[in-house]
Amino acid sequence: MKILVLNAGSSSQKSCLYDIKSLDNIIFPPSPLWEATIDWTVSSNYGLLKVEANDNKITLELPMSYRQMGINTMLNTLKEGETKVINDFSDISVVGHRVVHGGNKFSQAILITEEVKQTIRDLISLAPNHNPAHLEGIESIEKINKDIPQVAVFDTAFHRTIPDYGKIYPIPYEYYEKGIQRYGFHGISHEYVAQRTAEILNPTLDSLKLITCHLGNGCSITAVKDGVSVNTSMGFTPLEGVMMGTRSGSIDPAIVTYLMREYGYDGAKIDKILNKESGLWGISEISGDLRTVLEEMEKGDIKAKLAVEIYINRIQEVICSMLPSLGGLDGLVFTAGVGENSAFIREKICEKLGFLGLKLDTEKNNQFCRDKDIATDDSAVRILVVHTQEDWSIAKQCFGILH
């Protein structure tokens, strides 16, 4: 079964094609037949399309003015030229979309109907940067072949199991009734790494208490008990929780009203400050990219060092805040760009958490880690690095729905 996965963001479009015959005995995800990314941030005039298939790589500039045409150009490389892997779009059995916001409605992946599209549209005000891009992807596929089934896999769905006392904010109840609550994000990643951790450690997922740390440009931390999400750091929007590349994470909400009152800032200005000008970028005044900030810290930059210290401290605080929801801890799991690649950050996070019974094996931590247990043999809590595979997880869920 050929499964196309579309992962559309505000500034990028990632896509890949899997060919799956069965899910039995698959431990490591297979390599996709075809992979493509469009980066809309490289220039104000064009987007950059990169495609890889059949051991060939192509790069194309796409006009910025008409994004849907860019998606069509990307999709055409599936059946034309040196990256051709199918004869016709009808060879694709199903298209799976990562959808960031499913609100309260969806607790699992679902076949896309007009009603599902309308719900994604209705949720645009909660995910203004993402849900329009998802609709763009869904409609692009409808235009090339309206008979291909499409499936939405929601980043919010995994967190539907968070109990009311964890998801309802202590503000007047009427706002909860109006949809203001903690939704949580990165659910596809947290669910996948929790399942993978159980496979690596060998017990079943329904007997594990895990804290999964998705540390990328966006960062979130989730408590997973017996396979389900019981708490997570992101909330009503992906701004809450730990400090991120350019996002502040949680701050005293009175700072917002103070800035409005004293400086005359409006909502758009505050949104920009907290989402785009804060986090590692805001403190270091150098970059929101952790690698760059770490390099400057090594050269002696004081603000870079402070940014890294705040980043680590916030993560440690949030990890500890997950403990009451779990009532114990079997494993701490690191994933995504920072979590998978920065031995330094993992070591610093674990350094002050020894009282939880976790001991990092520094030698293992400094080696290339992928789907590995990096705790010492006598550590009471396992520490893992798991490569997140959101696209593979979406493909598996599509296979499950159609098979």
Ligand code: ADP
């Ligand atoms: P996204 O959330 O956009 O998917 P990623 O998961 O790719 O992002 O993570 C990007 C982040 O990972 C960037 O801040 C980058 O600097 C960081 N990163 C990647 N490799 C390393 C590394 N070796 N050391 C430190 N940070 C790294």
